Amino acid sequence: MKLTARxxxxxxxxxxxxxxxxxxxTSDNSAKKDEKSGTLRVWLFQEVGNKPKEKVVDEAVAAxxxxxxxxxVEIEYIPVDTRAQRVKAAFNDPKSAPDxxxxxxxxxxxxxxxGGLADVTAEFDAWADAxxxxxxxxxxxxxxxxxxxxxxxxxxxxxxxxxxxxxxxxLTPPKSQAELVSAAKKIREKNPDMYxxxxxxxxxxxxxxxxxxxxxxxxxxGGASYKADINSENARKGITAYTSLFGDDNCPAAKCxxxxxxxxxxxxxxxxxxxxxxxxxxxxxxxxxAVKGKYAVVPLxxxxxxxxxxxxxxxxxxxxxxxxxxxxxxxxxxxxxxxKKSQRALFDAMGFLPTYEDVRTEVARKEPFVAPFVETLGAxxxxxxxxxxxxxxxASLVLPTMFQSIVSGKKDVDAASDDAAKKMDAAFxxxx
Numbered sequence: 001m002k003l004t005a006r007x008x009x010x011x012x013x014x015x016x017x018x019x020x021x022x023x024x025x026t027s028d029n030s031a032k033k034d035e036k037s038g039t040l041r042v043w044l045f046q047e048v049g050n051k052p053k054e055k056v057v058d059e060a061v062a063a064x065x066x067x068x069x070x071x072x073v074e075i076e077y078i079p080v081d082t083r084a085q086r087v088k089a090a091f092n093d094p095k096s097a098p099d100x101x102x103x104x105x106x107x108x109x110x111x112x113x114x115g116g117l118a119d120v121t122a123e124f125d126a127w128a129d130a131x132x133x134x135x136x137x138x139x140x141x142x143x144x145x146x147x148x149x150x151x152x153x154x155x156x157x158x159x160x161x162x163x164x165x166x167x168x169x170x171l172t173p174p175k176s177q178a179e180l181v182s183a184a185k186k187i188r189e190k191n192p193d194m195y196x197x198x199x200x201x202x203x204x205x206x207x208x209x210x211x212x213x214x215x216x217x218x219x220x221x222g223g224a225s226y227k228a229d230i231n232s233e234n235a236r237k238g239i240t241a242y243t244s245l246f247g248d249d250n251c252p253a254a255k256c257x258x259x260x261x262x263x264x265x266x267x268x269x270x271x272x273x274x275x276x277x278x279x280x281x282x283x284x285x286x287x288x289x290a291v292k293g294k295y296a297v298v299p300l301x302x303x304x305x306x307x308x309x310x311x312x313x314x315x316x317x318x319x320x321x322x323x324x325x326x327x328x329x330x331x332x333x334x335x336x337x338x339x340k341k342s343q344r345a346l347f348d349a350m351g352f353l354p355t356y357e358d359v360r361t362e363v364a365r366k367e368p369f370v371a372p373f374v375e376t377l378g379a380x381x382x383x384x385x386x387x388x389x390x391x392x393x394x395a396s397l398v399l400p401t402m403f404q405s406i407v408s409g410k411k412d413v414d415a416a417s418d419d420a421a422k423k424m425d426a427a428f429x430x431x432x
Contacts (some may be wrong), residue, residue, distance in 0.1 A: 200259030
């Protein structure tokens, strides 16, 4: 077995910032051969504290090379923040491209449009492990009914709350959004140096559950026919509910309008917030903070009492590049890296939530902190539009700009959501 691993140095922020404007277009780079031996190159994301992930990957690679004589595998860990530049360049230069990549699930449609990912529908459907892939994770690798990779991990958000603060104020975990708002305001009133519920104007994925819980959608349609729905009546109700939390009675706009997801979790972990919307992936950061032993997690409540607000199902996938001259081997390695055995090991090593329903049930029994996230997924998580236009919408901060213009008082909900809808429709139209 031969395994080589190296960690790439990050590119400059200036180059990354200019990527969307000047990246070259891609062309047909389909492989003309399918070699059954040789060296496979793999790009995976570099994590904070990457060593445990490397150990799991090494074990998966060892299993693969043992069953595939004459193969070698080279692993390179690349920074997430500069992935777009590296991947785009790989799509345009097959000779320097890897055989497999790890990619964020919101990038799927864009990468498919660029012609970079191989259609592995037949292999995925015939794969025994894939039979228990949860529907949302399968959706994250699917574009126009075709599968372009294997889900590797899922990230889901729920409500972190301070058990000691709730006890002192006689509060119980909120069962509806009305109770959530009431609890947040009571915490702020009794503890003016603390946010009730930490929210952020740049926290898109923390705001989405409010829109979905009110029956709104980001967009409707599919493929080339996506149209923004962010300015619909129900979406506006959700936007109003979320932006109403930016005030002196909960999270002052002057401080919270610019906050993103990491900042809200940091505020909670440091003891500056009574509640926060955080992911299963936030657990280690909260455990390392001042609130260790003084918090719990429940699903974020929906509008109706006892309901759960739909959460965004984030996560990463493993895909085979269309240019790979080792397609069959690359698909086999994809299955090894994203299979049930590896996902169990990644959960143990990194806390990554598995994409298989049966494996998630297993780990929830083993680690109780996972339970509210699994429950949230089971209640019906949602995903962003499967359009290449979403990448542009996300990169150009369409939704954060909408939220921030509302909480700053520059625009009302109707005007801000209409502006956002126009920008979204332009991005969908440009993506085709």
